[in-house]
Amino acid sequence: MKYKSSGKQQQGYTPIPDQPKDKESRPLSGTSIYKIRPSFTLLPQLRNEEKEFFDLVRSGDEYSVLEFLKRSPDFNVNCQDYESNSPLHIAVYNEDVEMVELLLARGVQVMDCHLHAIKLGNTAIFSLLLDKIAENDPTLEFQGYLNSAEFSSGMTPLILAAQHEHYDIIKLLLDRGHKISPPHRPDCLCKKQCRYSKKKESLTNSLRRINTFRALASSAYISQCSYDPILTAFQLSHELQQCAEIEKEFTLEYLSLADRLQHFSVSLLDLCRTTDEVKLVLRQTADGTTSASKFPRLTFAIDTKQKDFLAHPNCQQVLYANWMGEWGDWKAMSFARKTLRVVPQVMLMPVFTFLFWVAPKSKLVRWWQSPISKFINSTVMYIVFLLLLFAETQLYKNFHTRGPPNTGFEWPIMIWVMGFLWEDSKHLYRVGFRKYFGDWWNCYNMTMTLSFIINFAAWLWSYLDVKWWGNKYLERKYWHAHDATLIGEGMFALSTVQAFSRLQYIFQINQHLGPQQISLSHMIQDILKFLSLFFLVMISFTTGLNRLYTYYSGMVRIDQTGLKKIQLGSFTSYVPYVHKYSCNLQHFT
Known part of the structure; x- marks a missing residue:
């Protein structure tokens, strides 16, 4: 054309x-x-007159600007270039306070200039612009600007100031009554806001949520609006971790904010210079009340997975000192001296147990109550329990009759298991159902204890069965498949395996075995992932072979010698079974 x-x-x-x-x-x-x-x-185009005015504002010559406005009384001071920049934007970019005052006196519109002032961190210019907005409409200073070319409509002044860590501007806004409302979680389905936004505009809602979380994760904002910054950082970090698991599309954004909060709590712990200051931090509770735990803040850090805080040297030093208690010189001892201290304690364990009942506040008892002493006692008692299980297993080889075993170790094993059950019940009552079963080791302990209880029930069942029906010396090959004695043997074997495997829980405190155990758990997770794919492939082939072999199910073939052979149920059904004729093939010969 x-x-x-x-x-x-x-x-x-x-x-x-x-x-x-x-x-x-x-x-x-x-x-x-x-x-x-x-x-x-x-796009808007500037005329020559408007270009001249922009150049005068950019030069910062107030006298020339006034002369220009006198020559052109009808000039539009709110003109914009192709980037939507007005003369006030130019003055804000140049951080020219006098020029900003001059333009505001001439009635220029603020638009989103106050947000640009926040981005530059100029408190004086921002204060002038905010006062001008509040003069026109007091409610507008708490909101963003709808038609901004750079900022979204939900970007309020306080959110932007918090994102850029401008401490003075945040303080100014907080003094004027500004606040940040916490966003709803991605899995929230409240009728007021979330359901409608998920149906209409989910991306806008997600971006607004992330922008709000960026502001809430600001160290300058948390320091000024929270009475307990470390607690606020823990709670917000845990919430961000949960959001990362729910909203997979923005996992990296959420986790980066959670890491920032963890670094903030660690930086606050860096400010502690004495042991008393660290203890004061660790003794804080969520509501400021007393707690049964010696360091409730430490317990909360474990629950919210604040690994950097827990691994901090200041925190570890206080924990080590409290772990040792009266054994403060343990680190400087040689292996021989440590052995000489532990062995007498183990030998005198019954004596100290008696002192607990007679004189619970004596000096010896206080020395005994240190965490390391309790750990040694509990470890020794658990090793004794394992020795009882080993002795029970070895002595039971000589018993081949129906009924419960009678080696003499059954009652001590029952007493130990009842003690484990009492300890687990107390722990469950103290921490609550949800928190108790949130720890996999607690689930493991409860499963092991229940296995032993089922084993004891099977022993009782077999005892009553032999007492009522006899057949104590019946040969094993004639026993019923679900005989109580067999069930008891199987449950005792399973319980013994669980009891010995529980030693991994004690090995966690070792600096060499602990990391290896973590690597082992990750390896098991990878194996389970592989098995899921392996079973998927096996099911696929099984489905195809089942279609091919279904026709031959139960067929009988007679060879030349007259011997009948029956096709078994292999590959002909998803449920393995034995054909009703397969056990009597000798009758067809």
Whole structure:
């Protein structure tokens, strides 16, 4: 399509400037020097007068600006260039306070200039602009700007100031009554807001949530609006971890904010210079009340998975000192001296147990109550329990009769298991059902204890069965498949395996075995993932083979000798079974 020589531009098209008229670059005959190019975006264009005013504002010459406005009393001071920048934007970018005051006095519109002032961190200019907004409409200073080219509509001044860590501006806004409302979680389905937003505009809601969390995770904001910054950082970090598990699309955003909060809590712990200060931090509770735990803040850090805080040297030093208690010189002892201290304690355990009942507040008892002493006692008692299980297993080899075993170790084992049950019940009552079963080791302990209880019930059942029906010396090959004695043996074997495997819980305190145990758990998770794919492939092949072999199910073939052979149920059914004739093949010979 050629452009006509009438000199007029067609609407929506822009001609290319004149081409050079030298011979080499002159267009071929029959072609036009203009090409029609569509203009898809309509952007504002500055006139010469407006360009002059922009240059005067950019130069910072207030006298020239006043002279210009006197010459042009009808000039539009709110003119904008193609980037939607007004003269006030230019003054804010230059951080020219006097020019900003001059333009505001001339009635210029603020628009989103106060947000740009926050981004620059200029408190003086921001204060002027905010006062101007509040003068026109007091409610507008708490909101963002709808038609901003750089900021979203939900970007309020306080959120933007918190994201950029501007401490002075945050303080100014908090003094004026600004606040940040916590966003709803991604799995919230409240009728007021979340259900509608998920149906209509889920992306906008997610971006607004992330922007709000960025502001709430600001260290400058938390330091000024929270009475307990460490607790606030823990709670918000835990909430961000949960949001990362729910909203997978923004997992990296949520986890990066959670890591920032963990670094903030660690930086606060860095400020502690004495042991008393660290203890004061660790003794804080969520509501400021007393707690049964010596360090409730430490317990809360474990629940919210604040690994950096727990691994901090200040925290570890206080924990080690409280772990040792009266054994403060333990670290400086040699292996021989440590052995000489532990062995007498183990030998005198019955004596100290008696002292607990007679004189619970004596000095010896206080020395005994240190965490390391309790750990040694509980470890030794558990090893004794394992020795009882081992002795029970070895002595039971000589018993081949029906009924419960009678080695003499059954009652001590029952007493130990009842003690485990009492300990687990107390722990469950103290921490609550949800928190108790949230720890996998607690679930393991409860499963082991229940296995032993089922084993004891099977022993009782077998005892009553032999007492009522006899057949104590019946040969094992004639026992019923669900005989109580067999069930008791199986449950005792399972319980013994669980009891010995529980030693892994004690090995966690070792600096070498602990990391290896974590690696083992990760390896088991990878194995389970592989098995899931393996079983998927096996099910696929089984489905195909079942279709091929179904026709031959139960077929009988007679060979030349007259021997009958029956097709078993292999690959002919999803449920393995034995054909009713398979056990009596000798009758067909």
